[in-house]
Amino acid sequence: MSELTLEWREAVKSRIEKILDQQPSKNPGTIRLGRHPDLCDILFPNDEKISRLHAEIFFNCEQNSFYLRKLPEGKRPLIVDGEIITHGEVSLRQGSTIILGETEIKVVAVFVDLAYGLICPNIKCRNPDKRRIVDPKHLLEGCPWCGTSLAAAQSFHRS
Numbered sequence: 001m002s003e004l005t006l007e008w009r010e011a012v013k014s015r016i017e018k019i020l021d022q023q024p025s026k027n028p029g030t031i032r033l034g035r036h037p038d039l040c041d042i043l044f045p046n047d048e049k050i051s052r053l054h055a056e057i058f059f060n061c062e063q064n065s066f067y068l069r070k071l072p073e074g075k076r077p078l079i080v081d082g083e084i085i086t087h088g089e090v091s092l093r094q095g096s097t098i099i100l101g102e103t104e105i106k107v108v109a110v111f112v113d114l115a116y117g118l119i120c121p122n123i124k125c126r127n128p129d130k131r132r133i134v135d136p137k138h139l140l141e142g143c144p145w146c147g148t149s150l151a152a153a154q155s156f157h158r159s
């Protein structure tokens with residue numbers, strides 16, 4: 001399971017929220033950020049510059065990445081790593097900074113599930129031009145191209 005961790009200061013203490021790729025939420029498929037208690041999953045009660053329904057975060061399985069999108073109801077700018085996001089969506093990386101209202105949210109950790117395949121450890125299969133990714137079902141029998149054991153193989157993830 002993939003996971004994104006956000007941290008920000010609220011009043012005098014810091015607040016941490018973790019978002020999972022398949023987390024149940026009020027709007028299925030996305031985690032909404034804002035000030036409306038019935039519509040949002042992550043609430044910012046102390047920041048009046050944040051709209052009732054300001055932005056949402058979701059996991060894109062094809063890109064294997066978490067994304068942030070501004071919602072039409074978000075009245076004030078949404079800024080990610082210094083860029084104002086007016087439409088479309090932006091991928092979130094570890095270390096990204098999101099400015100929502102007057103709150104600065106840091107993406108402190110991004111964990112993307114690596115269980116998509118195995119990288120054959122044999123140097124002949126690790127040529128960067130044709131790095132061979134093996135389906136995990138071959139774990140016991142070894143690499144289908146060269147027969148090398150996959151017991152210590154690293155997992156592959158799309159980046």
Ligand SMILES: [Zn+2]
Pocket residue numbers: 120121122125132143144145146147148
């Ligand atoms: Zn191989």
